[in-house]
Amino acid sequence: MEFIINEATFSLPCRSFVIDYAVSERRKLAVVKEFTIRLLYALKGISPERVANYFGFTVEETQIVLASLQEERLIKWVDGQVELTTYAYDRFEEVKGRAEPRFFEVEDKVDSVTFDLLTFKLIAESSSGSISPTNMEIPLPNNAMNNLVKKAKSAFDKQFNTFVEKLKGIDTYSNPIELYKINQVYNRNDRLVPVRIQYVVTDETASAPSIRYVDEWMEEWDEDKSLYSAICEQTESVGIAQTNIGVALDEYVSLTRDPIILNFFRKDRFDFCAALKTFESNKGIFELETRMLVGNFYLxxxxxxxxxxxxxxxxxxxxxxxxxxxxxIEPSDKVWGRCPDAESFLQSLEQRLDERKRPLRTVMTIKVNSKSDSFKVKERYGIFRCDFQGLNKHIGNSQVEILLIPGVLVACSFHFILENNYPLTLPIGFVTTAEDRITNVENALRQALGNPAHSNEYFEKFDVERDNTVLESKIFKILGG
Incomplete structure (x- = not known):
């Protein structure tokens, strides 16, 4: 069984260009013109009278047809005879043993096209993701911004068929179009394309997650895996592994009273395979009101x-x-909340709060060491439209995540560090609506947040009155005293 343990949206830097170009398209001649051309090709050169006799034209009709063919540079006059021009002869191709005329016309066009700046591949499909401050950045090579117009011209030439088929919706097999020439290329604007990915594990590969694109077209688009490799590099950290797991798990369990997780801690190691197989076999059910969780809450x-x-x-x-x-949560160095799902998940919970209770919405408690740290957190997660409370010390430790609606629900997870894949983590925990389990976590949070040494005011505005701080005006009211 596959387990999606996280999702993330990466922002792929791109640039749009306005391209002035010309195409040559096959065109059909009018039936009379085509058969006149075929006759001249077979007989080489004949008199206008023979053309008229062959088709049954009057003198005036013959003059009109021949004048039109001459205007298109398809015939010429030689000693009173009508012959095909070299241009017309060159338009005949051998098809199944006989000569067929193939005529083209050149047409100027102007279109806007977009290429990514990592590999300069054409962006021809729409992404299901969205641009957000939570998105992760894809770093570009140092020379990525050099000679962009030249790169765009070359890329448009090489990927013209893709452009015609994907963006213009033209079947080039039944309607062949060729790029005749590129006249001019102009820079238009920079943009970001959201790339949604999922991190996936199985019970056998829990410590070695794989990455896959949410949008299926990305698999074909990234055939050479260049973007895939750039994304993988964001969650590759050789040498970083879980240390003191026994101590960290004890801190988590002491705080949350997780009734499930220690069942899989054996001989100083956590048995991911057993945990995921157990989840699969009982569909995560522990008690009627308590379920096991695998992956982030917002999935x-x-x-x-x-x-x-x-x-x-x-x-x-x-x-x-x-x-x-x-x-x-301690999100600062994790691939956590880096997708629109986290925001929409939080909104879905807030919408269920009873307005008659005058709810105070959401407060995120995060360890920060300075005012600048708080600015960075707000810049990234301010889109959640929640309040933030600074902590001097983690509640439990940096691997503990708790989401609490007092008296209603609590969800807790321990973020296991995956060796060589940090900052990606594997969250495993539980969610419950059982009153006694909720009360245990409420009391633990009330005790931790009630200790003045544990919190700070780095998220607060300057000169805020103590009664108006998030801690006093919101957290303690949410906890009920």
Missing amino acids: DHNRELIHSLLDYKFGNEAKVPGKGILWN
Whole structure:
């Protein structure tokens, strides 16, 4: 069984160009003209009278046809006889043992095209992703911005058939079009194309996740795997591995009372294979109100599970009696929340808060060491439109994630570090609507956040009154005292 453990959206730098070019297209002659050409090709040179007699034309009709052919440089007059021009002779091709005329016309065109700046491949399809501050960047080589017009001209020449078929929607087999020449190329504007990817594991490959594109067309587009390699480099970190896993797991379990995770901790190592096989065999069910989680909370399968538990306890799509949401995470060096799904997941939970309770929405608690750290977090995750609370010390440790709606639901995960793949992590944990399990986590968070030494005001505006800080005006109210 495959497990999607995370999703991320990368921003691929691209540039659009306006290209002035000419194409040559096969065209059909009018039937009378074509058969006149065929007659002249067979007989080499004949008099106008013989043309008229052959087709039954009047003198005037013959003059009109021949004048039109001469205007198109297809015939010439030699000693009163009509002959094909060299240009017309060259238009005949051997097809199944006989000569067939093939005529072309040249037409000027202007189009806007986009190439990525990593490999200069044509962007001809639409992406299902979106541009967001949470997107991860794809670094470009040092020379990527050199000679862009020259690169665009060369790329358009090489990829012209793709352009015609994918962007113009023309079947080049039945309607052959050839690039005649490129007149001019102009820079237009830079843009980013969102590239959605999923990190996938199986019970046998939990420590070696694979990457796949969400948009199927990307597989063919990136046939040489150049973009794939650039993305892989963002989650390759040779030498980084999980250390002191026993201590870190003890801190997590002491805080969250996770009833499942220690079942797979054996002889100072975590048995990912057993954990994922167990999840597969019982579909993650531990108790009626408690389920095992694999992957980040905001992934589709976990989002559906969390909402299904709320539906079961409070009614289908019913409002829940929560004062707000607390989300504790250490995202600074993880591939966490780097996709639109995290934002939409949070919004889906906030929409279920009962407005009659005057909910305070969401507060994210994050360890930051300075005002500049807080600015970086807000720049990336400000799109969530939540409040932020700075911590001097992690709640539990940097691998602990907790999402709490007091009295309603709690989801907890331990982010296992994957050797040589950090900052990608494998989150495994649980979600529950059981009151006793929720209360345990509420009390632990109330104790941690109630200690003045654990929090700071780096996210606050300057000169804010203490009663108006996020801690006092929101967190303590969400926790109910």
